[in-house]
Structure formats: structure tokens, C-alpha cells
Amino acid sequence: MNENHVKVHVGIIGCGCSGLVALKELLDEGHQCTVFEKSNSIGGVYTQAYQQGELVSSHLLTMFSDFIGNDDSALEKPRMLSFVEYSEYLNDYAEHFRLKEFVKLQTEVKSVWKDHSENKWKVLINNGREQIYTFDRLAICTGVYANENMPTFKNQCLFQGKIKHFKQVQLYEEFIDKKVCIVGSGESASDMILAAAKFGKKAFLSIRNDHGFIVPRYIHGDRFGPADLDTSRVHHSIPRAWGVLHTYIDMINSLVKSYLKCLIYQGGKSNDYDKVRRAGIYMNLKQIKTSNIWNTFGTKNANIVEALVKYSDTCFRKPGIKELKANSIVFEDDSEEYVDEIICCTGFRNSFPYIEQSDRADQNLKRIAKEAKVSHNLYKHCLHPDLADEICWIGFARPALGAIPPLLELQARWFALLCSSKLKLPNKFDMLKQISKYVKYLEWQLTVYRVTRLTGLTDNLIYADDLARTIGCRPNFTRIFFTEPKLWLKLMCGPLINAHYRLTGPHAKPKQAKQIILKAKWVKQPNVLYFIMLMCYSFFWLVFGIESCKPASWYPL
Incomplete structure (x- = not known):
């Protein structure tokens, strides 16, 4: 410097x-x-x-x-x-x-x-x-x-209903007594489709290709904390080339935990949250060949699943929009549905x-x-x-x-x-x-x-x-492993928070950063699993030189 x-x-x-x-x-x-x-x-x-x-x-x-x-x-x-x-x-x-x-x-x-x-x-x-x-x-x-990104549909000028970006929606109650089509599969679309299903007459979710990798806000309900607590350094160091295998392991682990939780805490009875969580896992697995945990964006909001499962009588998944008519939408599977509004959750530019x-x-x-x-x-x-x-x-x-x-x-x-x-x-x-x-x-x-x-x-x-x-x-993880093992464990297996980057370097605040890292809640079971997986991958990289097993982030891009 x-x-x-x-x-x-x-x-x-x-x-x-x-x-x-x-x-x-x-x-x-x-x-x-x-x-x-x-x-x-x-x-x-x-x-x-x-x-x-x-x-x-x-x-x-x-x-x-x-x-x-x-x-x-x-x-x-x-x-x-x-x-x-x-x-x-x-x-x-x-x-x-x-x-x-x-x-x-x-x-x-x-x-x-x-x-x-x-x-x-x-x-x-x-x-x-x-x-x-x-x-x-x-x-x-x-x-x-x-800046809103709005798509253009074939024969859009014929449509007599409203077409608007989700940013124009202020209250979910705006969907009351309406037939609504939500376009998109990201996090805003997930909120909008659940609101449309809950308040509207009918709700349609138009997804052109794959949806994002679905992660609920809370992994097993509020009691167990937010799902992103397992967004740890060991988890995100899993080699990207093994995304399909990692997705299978992660989803199977989540299913096993869901059923065990149901058996131990709920007398074998699944509640609505369990059903939604499992349905989301199966939705992820269904498109695993094209969208795994590492090669797509995350839809960190399972409302999309709750809408399709809990309101299955009035909420339906549809493919992309083929064309519009005066009061209806023709989808790419040639099905036609009458709607009052189209809400575009199509991102920004x-x-x-x-x-x-x-x-x-x-x-x-x-x-x-x-x-x-x-x-x-x-x-x-x-x-x-x-x-x-x-x-x-x-x-x-x-x-x-x-x-x-x-x-x-x-x-x-x-x-x-x-x-x-x-x-x-x-x-x-x-x-x-x-x-x-x-x-x-x-x-x-x-x-x-x-x-x-x-x-x-x-x-x-x-x-x-x-x-x-x-x-x-960036902290020296090797040095911390030998000098402060408790801190090292939280750095590797605790949530990936920016306090990591205040331990050293310009404008470091090591005392405050350590307090935050050590006090922050973490979840043990999945991160122990990720740690074992990471050690297995690194073994094959270090011993046999298999490049695809090199842990992500251990080296400069």
C-alpha cells in the first residue's frame, strides 16, 4: 500500500x-x-x-x-x-x-x-x-x-386488462376479487403469487423456463431460525463442478430432517409448513439437470410453493405467455385463461x-x-x-x-x-x-x-x-486455526457475514468483529455435513490433483 x-x-x-x-x-x-x-x-x-x-x-x-x-x-x-x-x-x-x-x-x-x-x-x-x-x-x-424491466407480449395492444410491474403494487389487497397472472419465478414473483392466490379469485403463475433454486425464508419454521444460517464458508466452498451431486445430498438431507422433525416433535403428523417445504424440495429436484444449487439464482422465498400447494384449487402454474387476447392469455401449451391483471415480476434494467x-x-x-x-x-x-x-x-x-x-x-x-x-x-x-x-x-x-x-x-x-x-x-484462516480455534470454527461453519472482513486490513475493527462472529447464531448439523464433504473434495484435490475437487474460494479467481 x-x-x-x-x-x-x-x-x-x-x-x-x-x-x-x-x-x-x-x-x-x-x-x-x-x-x-x-x-x-x-x-x-x-x-x-x-x-x-x-x-x-x-x-x-x-x-x-x-x-x-x-x-x-x-x-x-x-x-x-x-x-x-x-x-x-x-x-x-x-x-x-x-x-x-x-x-x-x-x-x-x-x-x-x-x-x-x-x-x-x-x-x-x-x-x-x-x-x-x-x-x-x-x-x-x-x-x-x-428501472423496471417490462416484457412485451404478442397482441398486447388487444388486452383490455391491466399490465403492470410488481413495483407498482403497494398492498396485497389490490388483488381482491381479481383473476391475476404473475409472470416470473424470482423472489418478488413468489410474494406476488401467494398474495394473488390468497386474495384473488384465481391466480396463474407463468414461468417461461426453470424457476430459481427455491429456499424458504425459514428452513423448518420460525423456531429453527432463517434458512440462510447455513450460508457458511464451508458450504459455499463446495466445488462448483459438483453442483448436481451437492444438490442431491443437500435436498435428501433436508427431506430426512423434515421427516425426523415431524416424527420427533409432531407425533408423525405433517403440518402445512412441512408439506410446503417438501414440495419445494421436489420442485428443485425435478429440474436438477438444468438448474442445480450452484448454477442458477436462488429464489429465497418459498411462497411460490405455498401458493401452488395450499391454494391448489385456485392457483395454477403455467408456461410462458404465447399471446394476449382482449380479456385472456393464451399460454405456450395453448391453454387459455381469462384474467383481469398481469403482474410482471421480470426484474429491472x-x-x-x-x-x-x-x-x-x-x-x-x-x-x-x-x-x-x-x-x-x-x-x-x-x-x-x-x-x-x-x-x-x-x-x-x-x-x-x-x-x-x-x-x-x-x-x-x-x-x-x-x-x-x-x-x-x-x-x-x-x-x-x-x-x-x-x-x-x-x-x-x-x-x-x-x-x-x-x-x-x-x-x-x-x-x-x-x-x-x-x-x-481477507482473514488468514490458517493462522486463526492454530491461534483461535473457536473463532476459526465460527468463521468456517457460522453464517457468512461481512464481519469476517473487519478482522484485519484497512479500517479493521477486530474486537467488534470477533464479538459479532462469536455471538452470531449458527446451525450445526448441515454445516458439519458440509465440512465433511469439503474435506473429502479437498483430499482428492490435494492428493490426486483432481482440479474439479478444488474448494471454491480457497484460491484467487
């Missing part, structure tokens, strides 16, 4: 979780910052989404590395926060680190361009009147949920109109903004090789299994250190070479189809450890 500490002025666009953490990390490095947020509150999408919604990752995995929140019990009794509660967590984060004074609310960024005569970035804003700000660096933190539509930005910058829409074509999902660290896109990487906030925190820490010149980037040629290698890896693991369609998709642990190695904050 270079000890010369450079201080710069950074403009941050957006004040959701990515904008807040970017601000905090840049301030920690001593930089001057101004944040522009066009809404009247911090928190981004979580203040605007359907307020009956819940996160699909527990507070343990979603929280930032050095802020638990105002509820200390969250470590020992983790749960899924509602969108409202997570908005409050972000507000508390801003209060705790005194961030609000740097945020300009109700301020829309209208145009961004480079003033080459000054070698500075200009930002035109409108908060009732237009002003121009000057910066050395920019952080684009508008996130992956800013990246868009940067303040650059793409700016009359002040040059064509080269507009080209870069267009290319930046494909997140994996940026260096580490953050930097365009033509701009180096002048503009950083933070919050555009989406883990297949895991939560977005921990990844964007690592991105923000990396960018802050780049701005201080404590870290250096490779040259443009080497960055392009590494991007190409990275995309090829993603296509191998997640398939070309998914990487092309979901351009921000990445592997949670492999990407996080890659950033941590770059920052210099």
Missing part, C-alpha cells in the same frame, strides 16, 4: 443502501462527499416497494460489517426484516455514522459530464433550481432496482439517463454508460477500464445466493482506498483481460443463458473473497 493519503471530492448519486455505505467508507478515508437523492428520504427501493414485503436474507447476512443496528438480539435471534424495518436500519446506520448532513434530498441529477479543461466531473442537479457541482470522482449508487441523455456528455462517455449497463463487463462489476477509478458503479452485483448489501460494502471500501491512492488498479489491458476471464468463469458456473439475461449475477463467496483479497481484508 501507498502511504501517501490523497483526499478528493466525490459526488454520490443515489442514497439507498449503496449510496449510504459508499458515503460512510469515503468519509472514513477522509474524503469530501456530497450525496444526491431525488426522493424525500434515504433508503432507496425499500421505502418505495410493497410495504407488506420482507427481505429474503436474514439480518445477520444483510447487515453491514460494523453496524448491527439498535437490536442486539438480532445476532442470537436472527430473522427476516420487513422492508419497513430495513428502511429503519438504514436510517439508524445514517444516524450512527452521522451521514445525513452530507445528503441532499429531493435533488435530482439531470446531467453528468467531464470537463476536460479542468479534468473535473460536472453534475447538473435540480432541487427546485438548477445548480452545477464539481467533483474529482463519482460514485453511481442507483442500484439494480431503479440498468439505466443512466443523466449520462445517456445528457446534451453535455460526449459520445465516448455515453458509450461507456451504455456498456456499464452490463455489470459483469465492468472490472469487478464496478469500474470501466476506460475511466479507471474516476467513476465507480456500486451496488450492481447480485449474488446468486446471498445478500447484495455485504457485496456493495466491499465495493465501497475498495473504491475509497482507490480514491486515497492506497490501492492501485492494473493497466487497461490487464483489466480487460481479467474481465474476459471472469465472464468466462461466470458462464461456466452459471451458464451462458443466465449470465446473458442477468448481467449482474455473480457467486457470493468467490466474489466477496476476491474483493477482500484486493482490499487486503
Whole structure:
């Protein structure tokens, strides 16, 4: 690291979780910052989404590395926060680190361009009147949920019902007495289909290809804690090449536990939750040849299964939509159903109109903004090789299994250190070479189809450890094994939380990090199984040199 500490002025666009953490990390490095947020509150999408919604990752995995929140019990009794509660967590984060004074609310960024005569970035804003700000660096933190992605259907102009994006749904009661078709199979679709089944007359779930790998929010009900407690380092170090075998083992293990729980605690009687859980396992197994635990995105929300099982008389799964008629949908299997509304849970698209539509930005910058829409074509999902660290896109990487906030925190820490010149980037040629290698890896693991369609998709642990190695904050697990075995056990078998990356490196908080890691709840049985599996794989790699058995994340990508 270079000890010369450079201080710069950074403009941050957006004040959701990515904008807040970017601000905090840049301030920690001593930089001057101004944040522009066009809404009247911090928190981004979580203040605007359907307020009956819940996160699909527990507070343990979603929280930032050095802020638990105002509820200390969250470590020992983790749960899924509602969108409202997570908005409050972000507000508390801003209060705790005194961030609000740097945020300009109700301020829309209208145009961004480079003033080459000054070698500075200009930002035109409108908060009732237009002003121009000057910066050395920019952080684009508008996130992956800013712009709705709406499909176009054949004969859509004929349809007399409503077609809308799920982001336009505010209350589930909007579905009362309606026949509704939900398009998609992700986590929002899972919430929407259950609401449509519960409140509507009829509900149809249109899935064009495979659904995501289904993981319930709670593995065996609230009593046993969130399902993502087994998102551990040993689990996510299982070699990716063995995804099908691992899926079989994982699903069989879950089935056995479900039946044993039923036998021991419930007198042999299965409750509704057990039935839904098992149905989800069978749905995963049914498509295992094309979608296993490692090569697809996770639908970390079993409401999709509950809707199909619990409301089987009024809720039906359908293939993709072939065409629309005045009051009905014709699906690809040629079945026809009458509906009042089509709710598209078809995700979001990246868009940067303040650059793409700016009359002040040059064509080269507009080209870069267009290319930046494909997140994996940026260096580490953050930097365009033509701009180096002048503009950083933070919050555009989406883990297949895991939560977005921990990844964007690592991105923000990396960018802050780049701005201080404590870290250096490779040259443009080497960055392009590494991007190409990275995309090829993603296509191998997640398939070309998914990487092309979901351009921000990445592997949670492999990407996080890659950033941590770059920052210099990945723990030395070998040393910890010999010096602090209890901590090592929790690091390997406990939940994969960002406090791991505060044990060492820049802005380390080892005492606080150890307290968080050691206090955090963990589940023993599955992680003991994963640990045994990992040791078996590593044996065949170390002794026989079988490359496909090399544990993921044990080595740089």
C-alpha cells in the first residue's frame, strides 16, 4: 500500500443502501462527499416497494460489517426484516455514522459530464433550481432496482386488462376479487403469487423456463431460525463442478430432517409448513439437470410453493405467455385463461439517463454508460477500464445466493482506498483481460443463458473473497486455526457475514468483529455435513490433483 493519503471530492448519486455505505467508507478515508437523492428520504427501493414485503436474507447476512443496528438480539435471534424495518436500519446506520448532513434530498441529477479543461466531473442537479457541482470522482449508487424491466407480449395492444410491474403494487389487497397472472419465478414473483392466490379469485403463475433454486425464508419454521444460517464458508466452498451431486445430498438431507422433525416433535403428523417445504424440495429436484444449487439464482422465498400447494384449487402454474387476447392469455401449451391483471415480476434494467441523455456528455462517455449497463463487463462489476477509478458503479452485483448489501460494502471500501491512492488498479489491458476471464468463469458456473439475461449475477463467496483479497481484508484462516480455534470454527461453519472482513486490513475493527462472529447464531448439523464433504473434495484435490475437487474460494479467481 501507498502511504501517501490523497483526499478528493466525490459526488454520490443515489442514497439507498449503496449510496449510504459508499458515503460512510469515503468519509472514513477522509474524503469530501456530497450525496444526491431525488426522493424525500434515504433508503432507496425499500421505502418505495410493497410495504407488506420482507427481505429474503436474514439480518445477520444483510447487515453491514460494523453496524448491527439498535437490536442486539438480532445476532442470537436472527430473522427476516420487513422492508419497513430495513428502511429503519438504514436510517439508524445514517444516524450512527452521522451521514445525513452530507445528503441532499429531493435533488435530482439531470446531467453528468467531464470537463476536460479542468479534468473535473460536472453534475447538473435540480432541487427546485438548477445548480452545477464539481467533483474529482463519482460514485453511481442507483442500484439494480431503479428501472423496471417490462416484457412485451404478442397482441398486447388487444388486452383490455391491466399490465403492470410488481413495483407498482403497494398492498396485497389490490388483488381482491381479481383473476391475476404473475409472470416470473424470482423472489418478488413468489410474494406476488401467494398474495394473488390468497386474495384473488384465481391466480396463474407463468414461468417461461426453470424457476430459481427455491429456499424458504425459514428452513423448518420460525423456531429453527432463517434458512440462510447455513450460508457458511464451508458450504459455499463446495466445488462448483459438483453442483448436481451437492444438490442431491443437500435436498435428501433436508427431506430426512423434515421427516425426523415431524416424527420427533409432531407425533408423525405433517403440518402445512412441512408439506410446503417438501414440495419445494421436489420442485428443485425435478429440474436438477438444468438448474442445480450452484448454477442458477436462488429464489429465497418459498411462497411460490405455498401458493401452488395450499391454494391448489385456485392457483395454477403455467408456461410462458404465447399471446394476449382482449380479456385472456393464451399460454405456450395453448391453454387459455381469462384474467383481469398481469403482474410482471421480470426484474429491472440498468439505466443512466443523466449520462445517456445528457446534451453535455460526449459520445465516448455515453458509450461507456451504455456498456456499464452490463455489470459483469465492468472490472469487478464496478469500474470501466476506460475511466479507471474516476467513476465507480456500486451496488450492481447480485449474488446468486446471498445478500447484495455485504457485496456493495466491499465495493465501497475498495473504491475509497482507490480514491486515497492506497490501492492501485492494473493497466487497461490487464483489466480487460481479467474481465474476459471472469465472464468466462461466470458462464461456466452459471451458464451462458443466465449470465446473458442477468448481467449482474455473480457467486457470493468467490466474489466477496476476491474483493477482500484486493482490499487486503481477507482473514488468514490458517493462522486463526492454530491461534483461535473457536473463532476459526465460527468463521468456517457460522453464517457468512461481512464481519469476517473487519478482522484485519484497512479500517479493521477486530474486537467488534470477533464479538459479532462469536455471538452470531449458527446451525450445526448441515454445516458439519458440509465440512465433511469439503474435506473429502479437498483430499482428492490435494492428493490426486483432481482440479474439479478444488474448494471454491480457497484460491484467487
